[in-house]
Amino acid sequence: xxxxxxxxxxxxxxxxxxxxxxxxxxxxxxxxxxxxxxxxxxxxxxxxxxxxxxxxxxxxxxxxxxxxxxxxxxxxxxxxxxxxxxxxxxxxxxxxxxxxxxxxxxxxxxxxxxxxxxxxxxxxxxxxxxxxxxxxxxxxxxxxxxxxxxxxxxxxxxxxxxxxxxxxxxxxxxxxxxxxxxxxxxxxxxxxxxxxxxxxxxxxxxxxxxxxxxxxxxxxxxxxxxxxxxxxxxxxxxxxxxxxxxxxxxxxxxxxxxxxxxxxxxxxxxxxxxxxxxxxxxxxxxxxxxxxxxxxxxxxxxxxxxxxxx
Amino acid sequence: xxxxxxxxxxxxxxxxxxxxxxxxxxxxxxxxxxxxxxxxxxxxxxxxxxxxxxxxxxxxxxxxxxxxxxxxxxxxxxxxxxxxxxxxxxxxxxxxxxxxxxxxxxxxxxxxxxxxxxxxxxxxxxxxxxxxxxxxxxxxxxxxxxxxxxxxxxxxxxxxxxxxxxxxxxxxxxxxxxxxxxxxxxxxxxxxxxxxxxxxxxxxxxxxxxxxxxxxxxxxxxxxxxxxxxxxxxxxxxxxxxxxxxxxxxxxxxxxxxxxxxxxxxxxxxxxxxxxxxxxxxxxxxxxxxxxxxxxxxxxxxxxxx
Numbered sequence: 001x002x003x004x005x006x007x008x009x010x011x012x013x014x015x016x017x018x019x020x021x022x023x024x025x026x027x028x029x030x031x032x033x034x035x036x037x038x039x040x041x042x043x044x045x046x047x048x049x050x051x052x053x054x055x056x057x058x059x060x061x062x063x064x065x066x067x068x069x070x071x072x073x074x075x076x077x078x079x080x081x082x083x084x085x086x087x088x089x090x091x092x093x094x095x096x097x098x099x100x101x102x103x104x105x106x107x108x109x110x111x112x113x114x115x116x117x118x119x120x121x122x123x124x125x126x127x128x129x130x131x132x133x134x135x136x137x138x139x140x141x142x143x144x145x146x147x148x149x150x151x152x153x154x155x156x157x158x159x160x161x162x163x164x165x166x167x168x169x170x171x172x173x174x175x176x177x178x179x180x181x182x183x184x185x186x187x188x189x190x191x192x193x194x195x196x197x198x199x200x201x202x203x204x205x206x207x208x209x210x211x212x213x214x215x216x217x218x219x220x221x222x223x224x225x226x227x228x229x230x231x232x233x234x235x236x237x238x239x240x241x242x243x244x245x246x247x248x249x250x251x252x253x254x255x256x257x258x259x260x261x262x263x264x265x266x267x268x269x270x271x272x273x274x275x276x277x278x279x280x281x282x283x284x285x286x287x288x289x290x291x292x293x294x295x296x297x298x299x300x301x302x303x304x305x306x307x308x309x310x
Numbered sequence: 311x312x313x314x315x316x317x318x319x320x321x322x323x324x325x326x327x328x329x330x331x332x333x334x335x336x337x338x339x340x341x342x343x344x345x346x347x348x349x350x351x352x353x354x355x356x357x358x359x360x361x362x363x364x365x366x367x368x369x370x371x372x373x374x375x376x377x378x379x380x381x382x383x384x385x386x387x388x389x390x391x392x393x394x395x396x397x398x399x400x401x402x403x404x405x406x407x408x409x410x411x412x413x414x415x416x417x418x419x420x421x422x423x424x425x426x427x428x429x430x431x432x433x434x435x436x437x438x439x440x441x442x443x444x445x446x447x448x449x450x451x452x453x454x455x456x457x458x459x460x461x462x463x464x465x466x467x468x469x470x471x472x473x474x475x476x477x478x479x480x481x482x483x484x485x486x487x488x489x490x491x492x493x494x495x496x497x498x499x500x501x502x503x504x505x506x507x508x509x510x511x512x513x514x515x516x517x518x519x520x521x522x523x524x525x526x527x528x529x530x531x532x533x534x535x536x537x538x539x540x541x542x543x544x545x546x547x548x549x550x551x552x553x554x555x556x557x558x559x560x561x562x563x564x565x566x567x568x569x570x571x572x573x574x575x576x577x578x579x580x581x582x583x584x585x586x587x588x589x590x591x592x593x594x595x596x597x598x599x600x601x602x603x604x605x606x607x608x609x610x611x612x613x614x615x616x
Contacts, residue, residue, distance in 0.1 A: 128341035135334035160352035
């Protein structure tokens with residue numbers, strides 16, 4: 001209660017006696033129903049919260065807003081010192097330029113690679129996850145072994161991949177990136193789906209098995225539909241990881257299979273930086289992920305912490 | 311009658327049961343095969359690579375034992391890259407934790423428009439790291455960047471500091487960027503952690519006259535410990551692989567002063583085609599990662615159970 005008063009708007013240094021007198025006064029004021037002090041304190045606390053929320057929003061949204069605005073500025077606006085904040089004649093010229101210089105191909109490459117990886121990871125991953133959750137295959141260690149693969153540093157496997165793909169003539173192809181992204185999405189999908197399977201009751205599957213349903217049928221027709229929200233959430237996260245991946249993409253692709261993350265690098269020339277095009281590509285790369293993250297809002301924490309926090 | 315049925319089922323069940331036991335393994339098999347093929351095999355291959363002299367222009371790839379590792383450990387640039395990596399992990403992740411926790415503590419509980427605020431605060435996590443790097447490169451720009459402009463407003467005269475051209479401030483810029491992108495992650499995790507704490511504990515503490523700090527230190531932090539450990543480890547492990555933002559924000563510069571280990575290894579492979587040497591460096595990173603990972607797996611076992 002002491003600190004409550006000190007926190008108040010009329011904070012003045014008080015001696016110990018004054019504080020205790022104050023406390024008695026405060027308590028009796030509360031008993032009499034005079035809640036002015038409490039009300040102002042609450043008001044102050046909540047306005048401090050709003051101030052902090054606004055400051056945080058400004059800090060975390062400013063860079064995103066800035067790169068979005070850049071896509072609509074003229075070169076004389078983003079190459080002005082000090083910079084102009086609001087574009088005066090916004091146009092879609094950079095988007096058109098991005099489309100003309102192979103932006104659509106980069107977008108479709110990204111879509112093809114992310115979608116294929118996601119579907120494969122979900123299919124293979126949930127089947128494995130089902131066996132881990134229901135039949136406890138491999139005991140406790142196998143799930144944790146699979147989880148640990150999610151943290152493999154890309155640089156530890158990149159050189160062998162380079163040599164293999166060169167030998168297979170797979171450099172700069174979709175299948176190369178799809179295979180590599182499976183490496184990271186599969187452990188993730190298995191681990192997440194195992195958590196979701198463990199949460200659904202097993203009685204329905206058991207009675208289906210007794211009725212002569214095959215284990216595969218029990219998985220496909222009973223368990224999988226029950227975990228479909230988890231399946232969608234896991235899929236969205238796999239999609240986001242593949243979509244935003246850069247290290248392997250820049251190492252493996254050159255021109256045919258470039259994804260958006262590699263494509264954008266082209267606009268950062270040694271001599272000249274095409275900020276407008278960088279802004280436009282950034283918007284194209286951000287919007288789908290923003291929409292997807294809103295769709296799985298309920299599973300965000302779970303998805304980002306690999307199921308450790310629900 | 312009962313005995314015969316039992317015997318009957320026993321006899322016919324044995325081979326069937328064996329097949330039944332195999333089915334779960336068949337479910338896991340595709341997954342295990344892919345992991346072995348795409349992760350374990352390359353890693354082992356990479357270990358072999360790190361013991362050979364694999365360089366462009368060389369006809370042979372002689373086995374040189376620990377030669378690459380010895381060269382690595384006597385290279386100042388490698389140690390510097392390791393130092394930068396650990397700085398990002400330790401300083402970056404600590405500040406993310408403090409800011410994220412503070413923000414979660416402030417914004418927990420009821421608030422008007424909270425859902426929108428939380429959703430908006432989370433957007434940085436969803437931006438491609440490559441885009442994040444370019445965006446901040448523009449923000450820090452000496453002439454065209456709004457950061458110098460705002461500082462100029464505050465001090466009342468034009469300010470044109472070249473943040474990314476000096477090692478100390480380039481490192482600062484990297485840390486700010488990393489903190490910007492991942493503080494929201496910490497915030498979200500702690501916000502949902504705080505939401506499930508039992509309010510009765512805090513009410514009891516209030517009755518006992520506990521101060522705000524005492525409640526934080528003796529109740530909130532101990533209860534949140536498992537979540538904090540998991541969040542720190544996940545972030546730390548990902549930060550060890552820090553690459554994309556370096557690539558687009560500073561390009562490792564000025565000079566090589568902001569190279570992380572991943573960036574250094576990439577350079578070794580792509581600029582100098584020293585695959586053996588690069589593979590050796592990647593194994594050092596792998597060892598660091600493995601140490602963190604053991605803790606993470608332990609934390610997971612206690613947080614989610616098995």
